[in-house]
Amino acid sequence: MYHFHPMIVHFSIVLFVLAMVYEVLALITGKRLWPILAKIYIVAAALTAFITVISGLIDFEITWMTDSGHRFMNIHKILGITVFIIIILLANYRYLFQKMLPAGMFKIYLAMGALCLGLMFGTAYIGGAGVFYHGTGVQKAMINYTDAEEYLKRLYRLDEFPPPTAEDSLYALPFKPLAESLYTQIDTSGQSPQTGRQQTVILEIVPPVRSKPNHHK
Numbered sequence: 001m002y003h004f005h006p007m008i009v010h011f012s013i014v015l016f017v018l019a020m021v022y023e024v025l026a027l028i029t030g031k032r033l034w035p036i037l038a039k040i041y042i043v044a045a046a047l048t049a050f051i052t053v054i055s056g057l058i059d060f061e062i063t064w065m066t067d068s069g070h071r072f073m074n075i076h077k078i079l080g081i082t083v084f085i086i087i088i089l090l091a092n093y094r095y096l097f098q099k100m101l102p103a104g105m106f107k108i109y110l111a112m113g114a115l116c117l118g119l120m121f122g123t124a125y126i127g128g129a130g131v132f133y134h135g136t137g138v139q140k141a142m143i144n145y146t147d148a149e150e151y152l153k154r155l156y157r158l159d160e161f162p163p164p165t166a167e168d169s170l171y172a173l174p175f176k177p178l179a180e181s182l183y184t185q186i187d188t189s190g191q192s193p194q195t196g197r198q199q200t201v202i203l204e205i206v207p208p209v210r211s212k213p214n215h216h217k
Contacts, residue, residue, distance in 0.1 A: 004058075005056040008048060008051050008055060011048045011052075013124065015048060016049070016087060016117070017117065019037075019041035020113045022034045022035070023035075038094070039095055042087075042094050043095050050084070053081060056080055060073060063137045064137065064138075065137070066136070068134045069135055070136075073127070075126055079122065080127075086119070093109055094109065
């Protein structure tokens with residue numbers, strides 16, 4: 001199930017969101033179709049959430065992470081398990097126990113659903129930040145000077161990069177560890193001890209964030 005988590009997690013989110021939307025539509029319209037769909041979708045969300053959590057726990061143990069990425073993903077894991085527990089409780093209420101409990105419990109059900117939605121989107125944001133800002137799951141072999149330089153040239157359609165300042169270059173968070181690492185290799189002659197290349201190129205791997213380059217083809 002390696003890397004299965006990011007593929008399945010979106011189904012859990014969509015199914016749960018739709019379940020809550022159908023609950024609201026049922027209250028507004030009074031039509032019998034919406035409660036039926038809400039019940040089906042909340043159960044489906046619980047089932048996919050179970051797979052999501054299991055695959056996420058496996059990925060958490062075997063995926064390469066930076067120290068900062070590990071901290072982010074640990075928060076992501078705790079919030080994800082919390083969301084899963086809430087979804088399971090809501091699904092059990094809606095599918096098994098609603099008729100046995102007082103009608104007023106439905107308001108608590110909706111309130112818990114709204115809370116779960118907020119937690120779900122917060123969890124998703126933290127998980128994304130762990131990947132895009134802290135390199136979680138990014139293969140170490142792919143983070144090197146040549147690949148980064150060629151990627152950014154293709155991305156911005158550049159033949160060569162304009163010379164940004166060191167401060168501008170380090171604003172690009174995903175490449176900050178790379179830029180800082182390479183920047184520390186500059187010797188007094190301005191050449192890299194490993195390659196002998198002029199190190200003005202090193203800081204050109206990340207174009208200025210605050211103003212886009214105009215050197216388009």
